[in-house]
């Protein structure tokens with residue numbers, strides 16, 4: 687049976703935005719502060735480097751009981767035995783990804799609007815990454831922002847866990863949770879903060895408080 691996953695604070699890594707700190711340091715400190723799941727997102731590096739980073743990330747996160755998700759690349763997820771894969775609307779089709787990854791893996795799918803959420807209803811995605819909620823500079827090719835209203839509307843049409851992404855940070859975490867997100871996915875709100883552990887701790891606390 688599939689393990690139950692805590693999606694509440696979902697770190698998406700970005701080495702160029704990590705203020706010169708290593709990927710390992712970012713993940714280590716984020717996990718110490720309460721990050722519950724990590725996606726390794728590498729848009730520039732070669733496959734060999736991606737595999738090496740993913741293997742090291744898995745070792746570090748396994749020791750902390752934090753699942754590792756690989757962005758875009760099913761081959762790399764399988765090579766290192768990651769817990770799962772995240773794919774978007776222009777990546778490998780969901781059904782192919784699920785077949786390759788197997789029924790036990792976590793497979794997450796990006797959705798950018800209501801129509802894509804409806805299409806996803808026929809799939810068995812473990813979660814939907816909904817975004818961008820707010821405009822973000824971290825992903826220049828992101829779709830238009832859907833806002834809290836868009837997230838709240840999507841919440842009414844699916845029971846699949848929703849992970850909100852796109853300029854989610856400490857100042858809006860509570861309202862994003864109250865609009866219907868099960869978890870918050872962040873890049874700059876952790877990777878680009880001077881004190882990664884404290885940033886993670888503050889976000890985790892804000893999520894817990896908003897859920898009460």
Ligand SMILES: Cc1ncc(COP(=O)(O)OP(=O)(O)O)c(N)n1
Nearest residue numbers: 772773774775796815816849851871
């Ligand atoms: C949790 C989460 N949600 C959405 C995305 C975006 O995925 P995608 O649309 O495939 O874009 P890239 O991240 O591949 O640039 C995500 N990575 N994680």
Ligand SMILES: Cc1nc(C(=O)O)sc1CCOP(=O)(O)O
Nearest residue numbers: 817818822824825852853873874
């Ligand atoms: C990786 C990613 N995906 C998005 C989407 O909308 O699908 S927005 C995004 C970047 C999120 O970075 P930040 O937390 O720094 O805004």
Ligand SMILES: [Mg+2]
Nearest residue numbers: 758773774777
């Ligand atoms: Mg992608």
